[in-house]
Amino acid sequence: EDQVTQSPEALRLQEGESSSLNCSYTVSGLRGLFWYRQDPGKGPEFLFTLYSAGEEKEKERLKATLTKKESFLHITAPKPEDSATYLCAVRGSSNTGKLIFGQGTTLQVKP
Amino acid sequence: DVKVTQSSRYLVKRTGEKVFLECVQDMDHENMFWYRQDPGLGLRLIYFSYDVKMKEKGDIPEGYSVSREKKERFSLILESASTNQTSMYLCASSRDRVETQYFGPGTRLLVL
Numbered sequence: 001e002d003q004v005t006q007s008p009e010a011l012r013l014q015e016g017e018s019s020s021l022n023c024s025y026t027v028s029g030l031r032g033l034f035w036y037r038q039d040p041g042k043g044p045e046f047l048f049t050l051y052s053a054g055e056e057k058e059k060e061r062l063k064a065t066l067t068k069k070e071s072f073l074h075i076t077a078p079k080p081e082d083s084a085t086y087l088c089a090v091r092g093s094s095n096t097g098k099l100i101f102g103q104g105t106t107l108q109v110k111p
Numbered sequence: 112d113v114k115v116t117q118s119s120r121y122l123v124k125r126t127g128e129k130v131f132l133e134c135v136q137d138m139d140h141e142n143m144f145w146y147r148q149d150p151g152l153g154l155r156l157i158y159f160s161y162d163v164k165m166k167e168k169g170d171i172p173e174g175y176s177v178s179r180e181k182k183e184r185f186s187l188i189l190e191s192a193s194t195n196q197t198s199m200y201l202c203a204s205s206r207d208r209v210e211t212q213y214f215g216p217g218t219r220l221l222v223l
Binding site: 034 | 211
């Protein structure tokens with residue numbers, strides 16, 4: 001069964017304190033791993049798509065990496081406005097387009 | 112930019128009422144999805160559609176139905192609302208089955 005586990009559930013950082021969020025997955029034939037950011041009361045906002053092990057994508061203070069078993073979202077020198085819940089999702093080879101989501105990591109960055 | 116809009120941000124309904132949630136996307140996407148999001152349970156897929164007048168059950172379709180009469184519009188219907196359908200409902204669309212899904216702002220539904 002396809003499964004996604006994110007850790008930690010919650011993370012509190014001081015402004016400027018770099019860290020990483022983890023997304024571990026088991027899926028039959030990965031057809032994409034997706035990172036989203038979600039602010040309270042709003043819909044998820046797309047960040048990155050990764051398709052193969054070794055791939056990396058960057059956007060401002062965020063960098064996503066992918067291995068055969070997990071993905072990391074690295075946050076460099078975070079700011080308070082980076083506070084949000086970060087969701088990871090995978091698509092397998094079932095050809096339905098269906099995404100399997102993790103529970104998310106809630107990040108709080110204090111000034 | 113992809114834009115997915117949902118008809119209401121907040122909705123309060125009574126048990127037994129028929130509820131319509133509407134979603135519209137403006138990017139000519141083939142695929143559209145309805146999820147619900149609950150604390151501790153994450154996002155769960157209710158229904159999805161690959162094309163006009165086509166629909167497929169997701170993981171939790173019980174108590175829901177959908178309608179897709181036009182490519183840009185995907186409606187979620189709660190035939191007889193119950194309190195356990197109180198949730199955040201999220202609509203998403205994607206160009207095809209392998210592309211990124213883009214989400215709308217969500218509808219927070221409270222069933223009393």
